[in-house]
Amino acid sequence: MMENSDCLFCKIVKGDIPSSKIYEDDDIFAFNDINPQAPTHILICPKKHIEKIASMDLEDTALIGKVIESAKKIAEDKQIEDYRLVFNNGSGAGQEVFHIHLHLLAGRPFAWPPG
Ligand code: 5GP
Numbered sequence: 093m094m095e096n097s098d099c100l101f102c103k104i105v106k107g108d109i110p111s112s113k114i115y116e117d118d119d120i121f122a123f124n125d126i127n128p129q130a131p132t133h134i135l136i137c138p139k140k141h142i143e144k145i146a147s148m149d150l151e152d153t154a155l156i157g158k159v160i161e162s163a164k165k166i167a168e169d170k171q172i173e174d175y176r177l178v179f180n181n182g183s184g185a186g187q188e189v190f191h192i193h194l195h196l197l198a199g200r201p202f203a204w205p206p207g
C-alpha cells in the first residue's frame with residue numbers, strides 16, 4: 093500500500109496512531125472524527141495515500157467511488173437516513189489533513205448554503 097510516512101491518516105490507517113474504527117476493508121479505513129461537528133462524524137479514507145481530490149489520477153476514480161459506497165453502507169448500518177458528505181479540497185476549503193477523506197455528518201440539521 094502506497095503511504096506517506098509523514099501523513100497523520102496513513103499512521104491511523106496502519107494503526108500506529110489509535111483511532112475509533114468504524115469500518116475497514118482492503119481499500120478503506122473509516123473512523124470517528126476526534127473533534128466531531130455533529131452527533132455522527134465519521135471520516136472515510138482510502139488506504140492509499142492521495143493528497144486531495146484535485147491530485148487524484150483517473151485510475152483512482154473507482155477507489156473514490158468505493159469511499160462513497162462505504163459511506164452509504166455505514167449510514168445504512170447505523171439506520172441514518174439523512175446525512176451530509178463532504179470532501180474538503182485545499183486549505184482554502186477547510187482541508188487540514190492532506191490524505192483524502194470523506195466526512196460523513198449526521199444527527200443534526202445542516203444549513204444550505206453551507207457557509
Ligand atoms: P479536513 O479539515 O482535512 O477536511 O478534516 C480533517 C479532520 O480530521 C478534522 O475534522 C479533524 O477533527 C480530524 N482529525 C485531525 N486529527 C485527528 C486525529 O488524530 N484523529 C482523528 N480521529 N481525527 C482527527
Ligand code: ZN
Binds near residue numbers: 096101103142190
Ligand atoms: Zn496518507
